[in-house]
Amino acid sequence: MIPLTTLRGYQPYRGGVRVAIIGLGAVGATLLTSIDPSHSVTAVVRGDHGRVVKSKGISVTGALGGHRIRVHALSTLPLEKFDLVIVAVKAHEVASAIQSASLQSSTPILVVANGVGTLAEARRVAPKNPIAIGLALFGANIAEPGRVDVTYAAALVVGGDVKAVDTARAIIGPTIPVVVSRDIYNATWSKLLVNELNALPAITGWSVQETIANPWTKDIVTRAMREAARVHLAEADGRFPRLGPIGPIRARILANGPWSWASRIPVAIVAKMGSTPNFASTHQSIARGRSTEIDFLAGAVVKAGLAAGIPTPINRTLVSLVREVEESGRHYSLEEIRRRFPL
DSSP states (O other): OOBOEETTSOOOOOSSOEEEEEOOSHHHHHHHTTBOTTSEEEEEOOHHHHHHHHHHOEEEEETTOOEEEEOEEESSOOSOOOSEEEEOSOGGGHHHHHHHHOOOTTOOEEEEOOSTTHHHHHHHHOTTSOEEEEEEOSEEEEEETTEEEEEEOOOEEEEESHHHHHHHHHHBOSSSOEEEOSOHHHHHHHHHHHHTTSHHHHHHOOOHHHHHHSHHHHHHHHHHHHHHHHHHHTSTTOOOOOBTTBOHHHHHHHHHSOHHHHTHHHHHHHHTTOSSOOOOHHHHHHHTTOOOOGGGTHHHHHHHHHHHTOOOHHHHHHHHHHHHHHHHOOOOOHHHHHTTSOO
């Protein structure tokens, strides 16, 4: 394995901790900047982005400063022992990514992905491994093959099996603070409220900031968040622990509070992202011609709504529109999507 090297003045050190990152995209590359350069890192990365990373290394720019990192980049993970495997792929790719790695049953796994249900997916295919879930509160985009731009800096929230959590805390940091959640399932729902910002940019091609600046699309996002808050609060032990801009008070305002208050919440969330255009993960997948994690985002809201007997027409429409854009590769105009929503 080739150890981590960067242009920040670090010298390569052979030996020590071995880390694997499956998916060196926007999230995986951002996490890489926070791993000690003395650790040996192997990354799985494919496509045009992967070809550049393999030949030239990866550049990370933006809110965490400038880094150029050389890493042992491969198309598949070798059969070696790792101290931690970070799975930084979309939620619907988690199971196949873990299965393809053929990991030892004692290897701790950190799954960093948006959406509800990723822990269950990981446990299904790796029932003996210590597993933790990571919720990335920072924002990042693949600006071009081989370069990731961090649009805003924030923490990584982790929770799950103790061994996996402790290993992740020991390896990641200090550039990215690692915060431990003792209620990671409900925390994924807090993150899901934020991720209700993802679908419309994927449908329209707009940035998150542009989406919230438009009164009509802001209204759609707020309605989607309201549906999500209502269906999760209807679940047994459903709650919204504090996670970045979302907490129990804002969740209850979204669920049942005055509309004028609820509609301010997505504005407040986006204000924290700064002015650099943020193209959410669903949009980024479509831009690269890949399938999205929409079934684990708005689709999870629809599924929970069916179980609770609560209608979720906005999220159902978002799922349908994202799937259509996935299939066609063509974004919809505002006039086209206005006709599709049951308002």
